[in-house]
Amino acid sequence: MSTERMTVAKAINAGLARVLEENPKSLLLGEDIGRLGGVYRITEGLQARFGEDRVVDTPLAESGIIGTSIGMAMRGYRPIAEIQFDGFVFPGFNQITTQLAKMHFRTEGRVNVPVTIRIPYGGGIGSVEHHSESPEALFAHTAGLRIMTPSTPHDAYWMIQDAVACDDPVIFFEPKRRYWLKGEVDTEHRAAPPERAQVVRRGTDATILAWGPLVPVALAAAQAATDDGRDVEVIDLRSLSPVDFDTVIASTRRTGRLIIAHEAPTFGGLGGEIAARVSEHAFFQLEAPVARVGGFHMPYPPSKVEAQYLPDIDRILDALDTTFNPEVSA
Amino acid sequence: MDTITSQATAQDSLIQLLAPDGTRSANAEWDAWLEDVDLEAIQGFYRDMVLARRVDEEGTALQRQGELVLWVPLRGQEAAQVAAGRAAAPQDMLFPTYREHAVAMTRGVSVAEMLRTFRGISHGGWDPTRTGFHVYTMVLAAQVPQAVGYAQGIQRDQKGWDQDRVEREGETVMAFFGDGSSSEGDVHESMVFAASSQAPVVFFCQNNQWAISVPFEVQSRVPLAQRAAGYGMPGIRVDGNDVLAVHAVTRWAMDRARRGEGPALIEAVTYRRGAHTTADDPTKYRTRDEETGWDDKDPLLRVERLLRSAGVTQDYFDELAQEADTLAAEIRAAALAFPTPSLESAFSHIYAEPHSLVQNELAWFREYQAGFADGADGADGSDGAGATEIKEGTR
Numbered sequence: 032m033s034t035e036r037m038t039v040a041k042a043i044n045a046g047l048a049r050v051l052e053e054n055p056k057s058l059l060l061g062e063d064i065g066r067l068g069g070v071y072r073i074t075e076g077l078q079a080r081f082g083e084d085r086v087v088d089t090p091l092a093e094s095g096i097i098g099t100s101i102g103m104a105m106r107g108y109r110p111i112a113e114i115q116f117d118g119f120v121f122p123g124f125n126q127i128t129t130q131l132a133k134m135h136f137r138t139e140g141r142v143n144v145p146v147t148i149r150i151p152y153g154g155g156i157g158s159v160e161h162h163s164e165s166p167e168a169l170f171a172h173t174a175g176l177r178i179m180t181p182s183t184p185h186d187a188y189w190m191i192q193d194a195v196a197c198d199d200p201v202i203f204f205e206p207k208r209r210y211w212l213k214g215e216v217d218t219e220h221r222a223a224p225p226e227r228a229q230v231v232r233r234g235t236d237a238t239i240l241a242w243g244p245l246v247p248v249a250l251a252a253a254q255a256a257t258d259d260g261r262d263v264e265v266i267d268l269r270s271l272s273p274v275d276f277d278t279v280i281a282s283t284r285r286t287g288r289l290i291i292a293h294e295a296p297t298f299g300g301l302g303g304e305i306a307a308r309v310s311e312h313a314f315f316q317l318e319a320p321v322a323r324v325g326g327f328h329m330p331y332p333p334s335k336v337e338a339q340y341l342p343d344i345d346r347i348l349d350a351l352d353t354t355f356n357p358e359v360s361a
Numbered sequence: 362m363d364t365i366t367s368q369a370t371a372q373d374s375l376i377q378l379l380a381p382d383g384t385r386s387a388n389a390e391w392d393a394w395l396e397d398v399d400l401e402a403i404q405g406f407y408r409d410m411v412l413a414r415r416v417d418e419e420g421t422a423l424q425r426q427g428e429l430v431l432w433v434p435l436r437g438q439e440a441a442q443v444a445a446g447r448a449a450a451p452q453d454m455l456f457p458t459y460r461e462h463a464v465a466m467t468r469g470v471s472v473a474e475m476l477r478t479f480r481g482i483s484h485g486g487w488d489p490t491r492t493g494f495h496v497y498t499m500v501l502a503a504q505v506p507q508a509v510g511y512a513q514g515i516q517r518d519q520k521g522w523d524q525d526r527v528e529r530e531g532e533t534v535m536a537f538f539g540d541g542s543s544s545e546g547d548v549h550e551s552m553v554f555a556a557s558s559q560a561p562v563v564f565f566c567q568n569n570q571w572a573i574s575v576p577f578e579v580q581s582r583v584p585l586a587q588r589a590a591g592y593g594m595p596g597i598r599v600d601g602n603d604v605l606a607v608h609a610v611t612r613w614a615m616d617r618a619r620r621g622e623g624p625a626l627i628e629a630v631t632y633r634r635g636a637h638t639t640a641d642d643p644t645k646y647r648t649r650d651e652e653t654g655w656d657d658k659d660p661l662l663r664v665e666r667l668l669r670s671a672g673v674t675q676d677y678f679d680e681l682a683q684e685a686d687t688l689a690a691e692i693r694a695a696a697l698a699f700p701t702p703s704l705e706s707a708f709s710h711i712y713a714e715p716h717s718l719v720q721n722e723l724a725w726f727r728e729y730q731a732g733f734a735d736g737a738d739g740a741d742g743s744d745g746a747g748a749t750e751i752k753e754g755t756r
Contacts, residue, residue: 089554099509099554106518138496140710174711226717273716
């Protein structure tokens with residue numbers, strides 16, 4: 032049997048183990064990933080199995096982790112760096128944006144830097160400041176980086192392997208509040224290519240686009256919408272750079288309505304870019320303006336109020352309603 | 362820590378083997394690293410320095426004439442750079458700042474290639490894998506942790522080698538930075554990582570006294586070499602204008618790293634005799650007296666004095682000056698002959714693998730450019746010519 036039921040966390044762990052097994056040039060590095068197995072235990076057991084040179088407990092410094100990963104990649108290695116939490120990526124932001132993203136360009140294609148950076152992201156886990164952010168737009172905005180985010184165990188298992196195999200740097204955003212979500216993982220049959228968005232629910236009346244932690248919320252909203260007799264399609268974007276605009280535009284042309292949901296603040300978020308593209312390419316098929324559901328323009332709030340901050344089923348359904356009654360929202 | 366370095370660190374002494382007046386002083390510990398450096402080898406260093414200085418002058422001249430977007434003068438730092446570059450083995454990897462033109466020349470980077478960076482043709486300019494000399498990094502200190510990571514890769518590659526093979530074929534990395542960069546967090550993190558993993562990397566700091574307009578005293582209350590002790594590595598403070606002393610200490614540090622004994626920090630004390638870049642005006646922040654105070658400590662002058670006292674004749678110096686002028690003329694001609702690049706070529710190196718957004722934008726750009734190709738709409742000559750070039754280049 033090649034199919035096994037496991038959590039997203041276990042799927043990433045199994046995917047990483049397979050990478051380490053198959054590619055001797057691959058290695059994991061980060062804070063607390065070895066002996067402890069990572070604060071989320073994503074790398075549990077890997078140091079014991081592959082040794083301290085392949086699963087490296089680094090000094091506690093994000094710029095150093097990314098900077099040394101770049102150097103190792105130049106040397107022919109495939110480093111997979113873990114940033115412990117979304118809000119801790121910023122000490123490494125300079126190395127990611129001015130160095131990692133631009134090295135291939137700067138060297139006129141002579142140097143590849145196939146570094147994968149794993150970042151647990153998103154809220155809803157009841158944590159303290161800097162542990163619940165969704166900074167994906169900052170990286171998607173930076174040419175030279177690829178951004179992936181899985182939402183299911185099967186995708187997590189395969190996409191982490193795709194990320195490492197890619198000759199470009201990849202930021203791999205892991206939906207941390209879905210780490211314990213279970214699902215079937217087929218370890219023989221690959222998931223769809225990571226840059227391809229997936230229609231995860233077919234529908235005819237509207238399309239909800241989501242990624243990472245909000246995909247299950249979008250699916251639940253679509254299910255709830257059936258009570259109002261609405262048949263809603265759901266797309267899991269999976270890759271945030273490049274964005275599979277073709278799939279999103281084709282779906283919107285069919286359904287005539289698009290709701291984009293992400294945890295990141297709406298202002299300057301990826302939803303705005305996607306809404307603009309869809310408006311350019313599906314304007315005459317749209318029955319209503321593209322609706323966006325996202326975080327507010329505020330730092331991620333304290334956890335006692337995060338439930339009100341995070342897009343949930345009701346907020347998505349509310350946005351869905353506006354696309355059926357556009358004059359109300361106007 | 363061995364005796365040499367503990368002494369050096371403890372005394373903060375400035376190691377010097379060749380005085381400004383050209384006098385060679387004996388030093389048993391460091392002379393051991395110069396046993397094969399005979400008069401011919403010293404002439405080789407001198408030639409490197411003379412050519413680098415002439416290239417540097419040509420760079421400034423080209424910028425002043427509007428042919429380069431910027432030039433970063435190295436005047437005054439020739440000894441530190443040549444000595445360090447010549448201490449590296451061919452298989453070693455060097456990570457420069459943006460001022461290491463003399464090091465670049467020791468690595469076989471053609472000056473013409475280097476000028477591509479400063480003429481606005483390329484952000485890189487040369488092949489780092491072929492030359493063992495990484496492209497210039499404009500974000501201060503960002504190359505330093507990369508150098509450490511590269512060295513950690515070497516460690517992994519050399520796992521299982523016996524000591525004999527390590528000493529014969531082993532590879533080492535040199536990370537260049539300046540007194541200004543020494544304040545950057547990346548330098549600190551690099552030293553932590555390098556010491557932690559005992560990576561084969563030598564941190565080579567040219568303390569040229571000025572970070573654009575800010576003097577060294579603002580960066581540090583102590584000599585930078587002293588900081589090494591805090592990381593658990595030896596730190597050496599050397600007269601950066603003394604090509605022999607810098608060569609000796611760098612060889613020592615590189616050899617040590619190559620043998621697997623870990624990182625070291627070298628602080629080469631020198632002086633940036635020119636401007637920070639051609640966009641800078643040093644008269645705003647430092648005195649003429651300070652500048653002229655370094656005239657007699659010039660790195661070329663003391664070697665010239667040594668060579669003359671050893672009997673090297675004027676003919677040698679004349680021929681070298683001629684060679685330098687010829688090189689300058691060649692690089693000028695090469696720089697002016699670079700074809701103007703098209704933006705289209707820039708699309709090819711954003712990603713190593715196909716990226717749909719880039720592909721779509723390139724397709725749009727080609728179509729847009731093609732609209733100008735016929736010149737029927739009265740587009741001016743240069744635009745029309747550029748568009749035609751792009752069209753021909755892609756079909």
